[in-house]
Amino acid sequence: MKKLTWLGLAVALVLAACVSPFACGWFDGLERVAEEIGFLSRGEGPPLLNAPIPDYIFPGIGGERVGTAVAGIIGTLAVFGAAFALAAVLRKRHPS
């Protein structure tokens, strides 16, 4: 499982750091439908919580692409850690 884990994490980090800055910036499916039907503006109010890295762009460093790469790396590692911790907790309580 080690090989798959490290290989998978490496692929995820490369995608997040090197590919995501060049992702397509067009409306996604839901945004497109919201625009066509005319309710897109309803989702543009002030956020309930100010996300630390809004829109996947780490604020205050370089351009948008560098900010996206940094955001992607942080997010990928955070998700990896959170899912690992959750899985480890579930295993720990397993009676076997």
Place this chain on the structure above:
Amino acid sequence: MHIPDGFLNAKVFVPLDAGAAAYVALAASRVRRAFNERAVPLMAVLAAFIFAAQMINFPVAGGTSGHFCGAALAAVLLGPWAAGLILTVVLVIQALAFGDGGILALGANVFNMGIVAPWVAWGIYRGMRLLIKRDAGLWIGAAVGGWFAVVAAASACAFELAAAGTAPLNFAVPAMAGIHALIGIGEAIVTVGALAAARAARPDVFALAPGGAQ
């Protein structure tokens, strides 16, 4: 298809938040009961891959893009309960850290992408494996399951928008299902590609799903 806050009203998001929370608790107990030691790193790496891949929007039609969901990939490898937990981890971090998907709409997003999508993918995948005994059943099941999972999740999203009075049902459902029928093709391709890569790196990876996905 991450629903932001503002698209749904309390009548829709409150029951979905409560339902999603109850479901996640149930899923945690189901996963715990059938836990496979080796699934710990697999859950983590799947969540990381799904998060990263979800950042990569690809163009699907004039001016419209879509991205991978990952529910089918996770459901095929670890079953629908663990897939729901994995997608929930991704959705919670996306909402809290990146403002992608609303806070109040989190339950709706977990319902669509963490409950509807994995179960649809899993059901179709299992059906195809029974129908087509050869190895092809795996790939066809994963691809078809991935496509239907995305279209079903988008349709669920459309029903929620209609229930909230945000969009008329007769417009929202065909529009959401239609555009996600295109995005679902990308989902099918990435799901099959990721499964092939996972199996190349770890030939017994399909044996880890509780209840057996092989």
